[in-house]
Amino acid sequence: MTGLQTRxxxxxxxxAADRIAAQVRRTPLLALDALPGLLLKAEHLQHSGSFKVRGAANAMAGAGAGEIVTGSSGNHGIAVARNxxxxxxxxxxxxAAGASADxxxxxxxxxxxxxxxxxxxxERERQALAHARRTGALLVPSSDHELxxxxxxxxxxEIFEEAPEVDTVFVPTGGGGLLAGICLAARAARHPVRIIGVEPAGANRYARSLAAGRPVSVPPSTTVADGLRGQRPGAVPFPIVQERVDALVDVTDQAIVRAMRLLHRAGVPAEPSGSVALAxxxxxxGRPLRGGRVAVVVSGGNTPGALAAGPGGRPPEGPARPTRG
Incomplete structure (x- = not known):
């Protein structure tokens, strides 16, 4: 154990759900003919084009800050800027230097x-913290923050309310805020739920940290999943993940691109990071999934084309259809 704790x-x-209800979309669960047995949590349809607006809205609500600073690969920055x-x-x-110009x-x-x-x-996070200390701005991290x-x-x-029979959830994992949050939310499920975090193979800081029993750092990554390039688990999400996650798997860039193309063909315009959980x-x-239904979080849809049109706000396309479980 690490000694890290969370309240x-x-x-x-x-x-948080009550606090941000007026600022976020309740995104649908989509069923695809091409992926029988899977439900896609469509956060690519969220305001700002990704799930990040949820955490940003919760952290910024009522803060009364005169200035806000954050470090971001893009989607969290879009959410914070919008709010x-x-x-x-x-x-x-x-x-960071390699972040998306779009x-x-x-x-x-x-x-x-x-x-x-x-x-x-x-380095990005160090500079954001230095800016906050220098200027007095409120720091709103992309994941390492309780709110x-x-x-x-x-x-x-929303997944467990919409489809209470879901018993396995695949979650894209970068800084770990989404994975930790879903681990907490799983306590609301009516039966045991398997939570599986999915990391890019070159940025699997959570798998390495859990194996070591403490947070460890990995080198900077150039994975195609630009939103999941974190180098070290956060102090807030790590103990939650350590206590509750059932498994962590890593996927190659090739597998991420294949999953993204499958989603695009099915009418779900996910970005690479948003395709990692499906990968x-x-x-x-082939591994046992308890025979129940599986949910996959499509965490974002800020592709270059979507960003050119403005992030978020587009209806689902093609054969994807909402399901009520």
Whole structure:
């Protein structure tokens, strides 16, 4: 054990759901003819184009900050910039050198300042923290924050409310806020639920950390899943994941691209990071899944084409159909 502890409970996720209800979409679960037995939690249809708006809204609600700063590979920065504009609060987003130029452009279009730094995610986070200490700005991390984790957990609450028979959930895993939040939300399920985190093979910091029994760092990654390039588990999500997750699997960039293409052909315009959980579910094929229904979180749809049109706000296309479980 690491000695790290968290005060977060299911009640915090429920409180976040109430707090952010007017600011987020309750996204549908989609069934695809091409993927029988799988339900897709369609966070690519979320405001700002990804689930990140949930945690950002929860952390920023009622904060009363005069300025906000965050470090982001893109989607969290878009969410914070969008919320900051609505609140009339200036936002600074620190991005690593390899982050998406398309996402930077959208962040700037929302009125936020962008600061580029050399190095990977770890350096980005150091610079965001330094900015907060220097200016007094409120730091809203992309995952390592209790209110952010609770907000991301509302994804899981909606899954278990919409399809209570789901007994396995595949979750894309970067900083771990979404995975930790869904681990908390799983306490609301009516029966045991298997939670499986999916990481890019070159950025599997959670699998390595769980094996070591403590948070460890990995080198900067160039995985195609640009939103999942974190280098070290956060102090808030790690103990939750350590206590509750059932398995962690890693997937190659080739598997991520295959999953993304499958989603696109089925009318779900996911970005690479948003396709990682499906890649994990497909790689899990043949292993026992308790014979029940499986949910896969499609965490984002901010592809270059979607960003050119403005993130989020598009209806599902093609043969994807909502399900009521």
């Amino acid at each position: 977060l409970e299911l009640a915090d996720v429920r409180a 900051g504009r609505a609140l009339g609060v200036p936002v600074t987003v620190v991005m 996402k930077e452009r959208v962040i700037r279009s929302l009125g936020a300042q962008v600061v580029r730094v050399d190095g990977g995610v770890a 952010v984790v609770a907000g991301q957990g509302t994804v899981g609450l 994990g579910a497909l790689s899990w094929a």
